[in-house]
Amino acid sequence: MSTVEPQPPAPHTVTLHPVEEADRLRLFTWRNSADVAPFMYTDHQITAEEHNRWFDGLGQDPSRLYWVICLDGVPVGLANFADIDLKNRRCAWAYYLASPSVRGLGVGSFVEFWMIEYAFNVLKLEKLWCEVLLSNEAxxxxxxxxxxxQEALFRGHVIKEGEPRDVVGLGLLTSEWAARREAMRARLADKGYVA
Ligand SMILES: CC(C)(COP(=O)(O)OP(=O)(O)OC[C@H]1O[C@@H](n2cnc3c(N)ncnc32)[C@H](O)[C@@H]1OP(=O)(O)O)[C@@H](O)C(=O)NCCC(=O)NCCS
Known part of the structure; x- marks a missing residue:
């Protein structure tokens, strides 16, 4: 009787494309979903009017850049830079994966690598920083x-569900990334991703 060798999981491909008009409704749905809103600073139900105002403003604000994250060609999340400050050569960033079903597949790791590379190699910044709810340990x-x-712990920094919540401030310098990028590239390769 022949034995069937276990096969490695099929490799996935992650791509990011700039947000376009076709993404308007998708982002509205994602942002209000129970799988995304709890991780954001504001978790009220966003109205269509509020969303459209935000969406229409994207193209007119050079301090912000947004990409839709695709897994094997299917849109699964959103990544962005905010407060792009060319004078001080830094910017903030954030991302989410909209569906729990795509979490844990290495997509977040790929996005992390891609965004860091973009900040330092394309925007030529010196520093990338972000704020994360302390409860969002992953x-x-x-x-x-x-x-x-970790550069900061902002106590009681945002009100979520009526309660003050702590926020962690984190920063990465381009020199730190230079020392780390090849190790992180290798780690991504182990997960089956080519960065
Ligand atoms: C957090 C998030 C972006 C991670 O993306 P992901 O694709 O699931 O992460 P990966 O599969 O690349 O895993 C990266 C690492 O995180 C770990 N991890 C992932 N989810 C985790 C969880 N819920 N708890 C603990 N560790 C977790 C993985 O084990 C992995 O560790 P390793 O590199 O040592 O193997 C994604 O789960 C998500 O979108 N969460 C909700 C929205 C959110 O929190 N966005 C960020 C707001 S600032």
């Missing part, structure tokens, strides 16, 4: 894996 630990240092 995310700030992932950032720390990529070299982000």
């Amino acid at each position: 995310v700030w630990k992932l950032h720390q894996n990529y070299g982000f240092q």
Whole structure:
């Protein structure tokens, strides 16, 4: 009787494309969903009017850049830079994966690598930083894996569900990334992703 060798999982491909008009409704649905809103600073039900105002403003604000994250060609999340400050050569960033079904597949790791590379190699910044709810431990630990240092703990910084919540501030310098990027590229390769 022949034995069937276990096969490795099929490799996935992650791509990011700039947000376009076709994404308007998708982002509205994602942002209000129970799988995304709890991780955001504001978790009220966003109205269509509020969303359209935000969406229409994207193209007119050079301090912000947004991409839709696709897994094997299917839109699964959103990544962005905010407060792009060319004078001080830094910017903030954030992302989410909209569906829990695509979490844990390495997509977040790929996005982390891609965004860091974009900030330092394309925008030529010196520093990338972010804020994460302290309760969102999976995310700030992932950032720390990529070299982000904790720079702040903002106590009672945002009100979520009526309660003050703590926020962690993290930062990564281009020099720190240079020392870390090949190790992180190798780690991504182990997960089946080519960055
Ligand atoms: C957090 C998030 C972005 C991670 O993306 P992901 O694709 O699931 O992460 P990956 O599969 O690349 O895993 C990265 C690492 O995080 C770990 N991880 C992922 N989810 C985790 C969880 N819920 N708890 C603990 N660790 C977790 C993985 O084990 C992996 O560790 P490793 O590199 O040592 O193997 C994604 O789960 C998500 O979108 N969460 C909700 C929205 C959110 O929090 N966005 C960020 C707001 S600032």
